[in-house]
Amino acid sequence: MKRRPPRGITGGTLAIALIAMTIVVMLALVKVYLSNRIYSESRTINNLSTEVAALKEENSLLKLHVQKLKYKINIADTLFSLDDDAPEAPKGEARQ
8 A cells, every 4th residue: 555645734833833833932032032122222312412501501500610610719819919018097087
């Protein structure tokens, strides 16, 4: 008797199909996971970039404020030193 070729799906064909589907699903899950991680990291980077820009602007404003205070102190020191150099008025008279 001749053996007839099997019809339909054999066990080996089913196993190969399941292995292939498992590999495809695993690769898809890895791709989705990596895409989500990249998206999350890019949002974090964007938030940090915004904070850096705000802090740089605040730093420049603070430097400007420090320069204004230094100028004010220099002017005040000059005025006080001018007052110290003025001749003393006699005790009964007010200085003009």
